[in-house]
Structure formats: C-alpha cells, structure tokens
Amino acid sequence: MMNDLLGLMIAFVLTFSGLLYYTYDNLEYKGYPRVNSCTGECYEEYVRIHGTTVEQLMAKQEAAASDPFSSIRGLWAGCAACHGQEGQGMGVFPALVGQNKDYIITALNQYKNKETRGAMSSTMWAQAGMLSEQEIETLSEYIEQL
C-alpha cells in the first residue's frame, strides 16, 4: 500500500516537472513561441497578453538596439572567464574594473602588437590579436562603466 502511494507520488512529480519543462521549452527557451496549437479565442487571448510573434521579435530587436554594448557582450563573456564577470579579477588575472577607457585601449593595442606589459602578456596576445579597432573601443567603454 505504502509502496503504491510512493509510486504514484513519484509518477506525479515526474509528470509535473516534465510538463513544466515542456511548457518552458515551448514558450521561453527557443525564443520563438509556438502558437500552432492555440487558435481562435486561445490565440486572440495569447496575442492580447503577449503581442503577435512579429511584435515580440520587434521588441527584442529594440531592446538589443538600445543596448550600446550588444555587439561585445559575447566577447566580454570570454574576457570574463579570466577577469571575472564584473572585471573584478581572479587570482593571477588582473582586475579591470576601475580602469578608464584610454588605459584599456592602450593595453589592448599593446597586446595586439605583441608587446610586453607584465609577466603573462603572452596570454593576452591571442586574446587581443583577434579584436578589431571598433571592438577594442567598445570593450574599453564597457569596462570603464563596470
């Protein structure tokens, strides 16, 4: 009897979390809501709350356009792996937060030209070598405002 109850409970929890995951997967994760199975009144209600798919895409584009750092957020994720999410530094990796834009631009250009600043400059040569002038500029602005 107890075992049956336990089995039922486990089945319920599994189904429920599966449903949650399925809903999340459909509505949020892919970015493109699937409304195929929701037509007529259901669809009207959905659009009333969330807007049409096109409206949702436009809102996302506007959000990206109003983010002056959207072009380097992906790059920064790489930098942050060593320098920390907030540029706070980690162990041997120097902090960047608190430095001004010109300081960062100078450092990155030195690394790009394979110049030596500290004992571990060679680590930064590969990092800075692939950055464009525009990326160096935007990254430096981003770091300045951290």
Ligand code: HEC
């Ligand atoms: C693999 C780890 C690693 C990654 C990834 C990395 N860095 Fe560095 N960074 C270092 C190390 C180590 C130093 C110290 C180099 C030296 O001794 O000159 C450094 C130094 C710097 C400095 C000079 C700091 C100072 O005060 O002299 C700047 C600026 C910098 N990095 C920016 C960046 C940016 C921007 C990125 C992403 C494009 C990045 N780093 C990615 C490890 C890393």
